[in-house]
Amino acid sequence: MNKITVPSGHEKPTQFSRVLLYSHDTFGLGHIRRSRTIANAITAADQYTTALILTGSPVAGRFTFPERVDHIRLPGVTKMTDGSYMSETLGMNIDETTSLRSGLIKSTIQHYKPDLVIVDKEPTGFRGELLDSLKWIKKHRPNTRIVLGLRDVLDDPALLEKEWDRKGAVAATEDFYDEIWIYGMKSIYNPIAGLALSQDIKAHTHWTGYLRRENLDEPIPKSDPYILITPGGGGDGAAMVDHVLSAYEKDTKLQPNALLVYGPFLTGDERATFENRVAHLNGRVKTVGFDSHMETLMTGAIGVVAMGGYNTFCEILSFDKPAVIIPRTVPRLEQYIRAKRAEDLGLLRMIHKERDGDDADVMIEAIRNLPNQNPPSAVKIDGLLDGLDVVVERTKYLLSKASQKSE
8 A cells, every 4th residue: 555645634644555556548538548447436436545547548638537546647659550550650660669659658658657557458558568567566576466357258258368478467467467357247248258368367357237327418408319429439330330321311310410529530521521511411410520519419319329339338228228329340340249148138230341231321211210219227137237336346345454463
């Protein structure tokens, strides 16, 4: 634990716990939004806990963070459509950029001295940038607990096995991590089923349930009903946006109206082309570039059309919205696996090009029927949205263990 001086009026100094969340963030909004949600919950549950997020997200500064939560932005990298990476702005090659990021991570850990480290998705970090820090923690701060946090679905099991083997991720998980937290339910999907993890690490794996979201702002009035169209971060959402706009163009009386949130990464000529098309729809589709308060927009919607990333899926469940998911299948099958499993359970509807086609009529029918589609709550699954409660309890437990060993 880390001692600080407390204001006068307290009888004795208070020990503050420090939680570091690593979020590599090379593409989209998923990792930073998940880390921010977890940090907010952990600090809200304990006034003597602080959280620091290490993130590569280029839009981290556009989010608000509560008291006792802060973030440090790592130099950004961009993920190309072929899966390769390039430095975002510094004019450095990817190896130089990774080395710089690795040094910043290690320095932050050495100075912040966390009691608990929560790593999002990548056991070794981006291109192995986390390994030096993990080794340093084990040698110099053996009381610090280290957790690997995984979303409900990672990828097709065969592809994931090859990826983890290439990255040395299984060995790193065995060597450095005290627990694995899976932000989903084993009864719905097991993302590590195909990995050669030991029985010991499996015994320290906890399925938390999905991470519930809350709207802390006033919802948009429903005097003008709308469906929310969201491609997440937007970097790979052009096909979905095109599909939705084609539906409104073909059926000039299509209702309900739509609110389209492009996301911060759908920009340039593609977005300009979409805006030109929207201008000819007589106000039936309104657009927003990026809104960090997605929960507010979700609360006001009567239904959702989305690509189906983890955070959007959690919001659909949390705000109980009828939803149509158009999942991507490249470069990962994550969204498709999640959407297919959710559809099988009756939680939402999926439109998949190879099964349903991608002509405008398919989307027209889906949008027209969305207000009458069953919400997720029509299916009863115990513990479905218990994720943050379990995360808070595991955090308290691990921090207490760290404290006992340091005394």
